[in-house]
Amino acid sequence: MSDKSRAIGVFDSGLGGLTAIKQLKRILPSEHFIYFGDTGRVPYGTRSFETVIQYADDDMRFLMSFDIKAAVVACGTVSAVALPSLEKKFSLPIIGAISPACHAASKISKNKKIAVFATPATISKNAYNAHLNSIDPEICIFPVACPMFVPLIECGYISKDSHATRIIAAEYLSKLCGTGADTLILGCTHYPIISELISSVSKEVLGYEINIIDSGLEAAYATKTLLEEKDLLNTETACGKVDFYVSDETQNFKNTASIFLGEQAENVTKVSIG
């Protein structure tokens, strides 16, 4: 196969990375994607750094078996903990989930006050703080751990009117009252699914609509830019094909995948990993 027609690998600890797939398919309609969700070992966020590095290594080796031309690390935890290690071991373009979102946020923010909503594990790792302050040390960062968003989204409480999700979102957004934060990074692959709800609640709680940055969307843009730079962009007609691999039962994955993808996941195969 020519360099350009090879697939792009995407992996995540579970289902969340499917929001990145949704954006990648939209931004790069001619590409073929191979998605690996490590559903048998999810969540990564609570594991030790050594374990996350080992898991990321396993995941990448699996994707490399498909002769991919680039890899997107949709997993926030792996992006925070294992990206330098992956870049050292594997000689292909690798796009993480954190850096593109931080660059987008720093460009859009007018007052350099940027909030981050993420899982408790990501927040405790301070991953966004380090990235944002390496872009501009004057940026003030307001991190908020949002442990209820993942279960609410996985259980389907995602409509803009979902009462329970609005109550929880209001609680998290209220932690930004008085900070003046004008931009909010959704630092977990699940969260873009409720970005409209968050935006709507932000008006009620903060009195203004906060700029929302979707990490998956920014990763998709960064992937396109990188492929262009490396002359690896597929310029053939639309492909849009995704092959899905998971490390736990495929049925569980299929049941929930449509929430994230906006369509049914076809071609799902269970594999052994690690």
Next chain:
Amino acid sequence: MSDKSRAIGVFDSGLGGLTAIKQLKRILPSEHFIYFGDTGRVPYGTRSFETVIQYADDDMRFLMSFDIKAAVVACGTVSAVALPSLEKKFSLPIIGAISPACHAASKISKNKKIAVFATPATISKNAYNAHLNSIDPEICIFPVACPMFVPLIECGYISKDSHATRIIAAEYLSKLCGTGADTLILGCTHYPIISELISSVSKEVLGYEINIIDSGLEAAYATKTLLEEKDLLNTETACGKVDFYVSDETQNFKNTASIFLGEQAENVTKVSIG
């Protein structure tokens, strides 16, 4: 050590079994308990039957290293899937989480209409149905999967007035409207923490207060009865000691344990398992 002064082993896939510990300490104040929470491999509910049986075997072997006189399986999934296998392999009294609750429910229900709230994994295994109908084939069972309760409880939304939890509880209870169910088994170790809330919401949604059965409490009563029958009850003065072992970081466990125990967990040790 005399037979009677030996400890009682208790295990669960994670933290939930601590609600059983709370009841066991209350009902059996002279006993010494050894708790193992397999926090490194939680949750069990989504694993295959073979994996759950293997994990249960590992957990029991670990507890057996303390020369325990009896074992309480606080984990609903293990109780549903692996109890016969454990009883075959280990020659000591073993108390599961399902059978005692079913017996209590069948005694208290006046109309033989019994609802079960549990995790999706437990509901899909039909574990309570089989037990209840083996007690009385005339019992009508109304199972309701309640996926949001565990995250809500683990995130601390446990007060009787918690708005988000009341909304979710109302949604689950509304599935019992018109069934006439007079008794509700809380078939997950987490749920007794919000039993007052569920009871209060049941009045609003159903128009009557449903009888609530706490699996952990019933397991504690069953343990006492079994120890008396086997002449293994410790009749010394109050001990109330619990040694905690977990397979993931102790700090995560300690942070959340107090929600379940009603007090801080002391003596927590991390161990390797399996």
